[in-house]
Amino acid sequence: MGKSSRLFICCFVFAIFWLACDTQEKKEVHKKADYIRKIDGPSDSIPIEVARRGEVLIAYSDCYECHTKENRAKGPAFKDIAKRYPVNNGYISLLAQRVILGGSGAWGKSVMLPHPKIPQEEAETMVKFILSLKDSP
Ligand code: HEC
Structure with missing residues (x-):
C-alpha cells in the first residue's frame, strides 16, 4: 500500500468518526429540547x-x-x-x-x-x- 492511500484511509476513518460524533451531538440537542419543551411568552424579572x-x-x-x-x-x-x-x-x-x-x-x-x-x-x-x-x- 502506498503512502498516499494510507493517508487517504486515515482521513476517511477520521471523517466517519467526525460525522458520527456530529449527529450524536445533534440528537442530544434534540432530546434536550424535547425534554425542556419551552413555553414562549414574555418574562418579568424577579427582584x-x-x-x-x-x-x-x-x-x-x-x-x-x-x-x-x-x-x-x-x-x-x-x-x-x-x-x-x-x-x-x-x-x-x-x-x-x-x-x-x-x-x-x-x-x-x-x-x-x-x-x-x-x-x-x-x-x-x-x-x-x-x-x-x-x-x-
Ligand atoms: C420526592 C422528590 C421531590 C422533592 C422532595 C421535591 N421535588 Fe420538585 N419535582 C420532583 C419531580 C419528580 C418533579 C417532576 C414532576 C413531573 O414530571 O410533573 C418535580 C417538579 C418540580 C417543579 C416543576 C413542576 C412542573 O409542573 O413543571 C417544581 C417547580 C418543583 N419540583 C419544585 C420543588 C420544590 C420547591 C421543592 C421543595 C419544597 C421540591 N420540588 C421538592 C421531585 C421532588
Whole structure:
C-alpha cells in the first residue's frame, strides 16, 4: 500500500468518526429540547432579594433531596424548569400549586410528593428563585 492511500484511509476513518460524533451531538440537542419543551411568552424579572429569600426557603425544605440546580436528578434541574416557563404570575402560582399538591407527568414518570405544610406565598417565593435561574449562565 502506498503512502498516499494510507493517508487517504486515515482521513476517511477520521471523517466517519467526525460525522458520527456530529449527529450524536445533534440528537442530544434534540432530546434536550424535547425534554425542556419551552413555553414562549414574555418574562418579568424577579427582584434579587425575592430570589434570595426563595433560595433560603428551598435550602431549609426537602427540595434538594430530589432536585439540583444544574442537573437532572429524581426531579428536573431547577435550571431546566426555569428554561421551560415564562416568568409571570400565572405560571408562578401554577408551579407553587404543583409544589404544594405534588406532581407527575410534566417531566417524566417520577412523582413529586406533595408539600401540604408550605403556604402558597412561600411556595411562590421558592418558585421565583427557581425561575430566576433562567438568566444565569
Ligand atoms: C420526592 C422528590 C421531590 C422533592 C422532595 C421535591 N421535588 Fe420538585 N419535582 C420532583 C419531580 C419528580 C418533579 C417532576 C414532576 C413531573 O414530571 O410533573 C418535580 C417538579 C418540580 C417543579 C416543576 C413542576 C412542573 O409542573 O413543571 C417544581 C417547580 C418543583 N419540583 C419544585 C420543588 C420544590 C420547591 C421543592 C421543595 C419544597 C421540591 N420540588 C421538592 C421531585 C421532588
